[in-house]
């Protein structure tokens with residue numbers, strides 16, 4: 001199934017670690033997801049710094065930079081499709097319907113140290129979604145959280161636009 005427009009967006013609020021953002025950029029490249037980075041960032045995005053951090057897929061991703069959270073929010077066409085991904089929610093991410101490929105879905109993730117701004121979450125509790133986990137850890141890793149949620153959205157969207165199989169020159173299975 002061909003997807004005409006990119007319908008999924010991952011937004012990172014003030015990400016600190018280049019390795020996390022690099023992993024997420026790779027996931028975005030693999031899934032045709034737009035990556036939004038909300039300033040300030042904990043790393044530089046000039047070519048030399050990216051190469052040093054091993055961020056191989058950076059140039060294959062549609063990346064949009066935003067001065068702050070307010071500037072990012074101003075770009076969202078319909079905030080009904082904005083989701084705040086946070087452990088503080090009591091709604092599980094798989095219970096939300098992301099299946100509509102005619103609209104753009106925006107998944108917002110928090111900073112590695114302090115997450116999303118508390119007042120913003122308190123103002124928007126109905127947008128908040130949790131990935132279930134035990135109480136043995138404080139939180140999941142940011143890049144793992146992004147992969148978990150985006151692939152649930154893609155699953156609900158029948159993996160539209162993605163290859164379910166690929167012919168490899170040296171196929172190890174067929």
Ligand SMILES: C[S@@+](CC[C@H](N)C(=O)[O-])C[C@H]1O[C@@H](n2cnc3c(N)ncnc32)[C@H](O)[C@@H]1O
Nearest residue numbers: 085086087109110114115130131139140142145
């Ligand atoms: C390392 S966590 C930040 C932890 C931070 N202490 C906090 O208060 O959220 C970075 C981001 O990963 C996502 N995350 C991690 N664990 C999660 C979970 N169990 N459910 C939903 N999101 C999670 C959230 O977007 C979070 O802001």
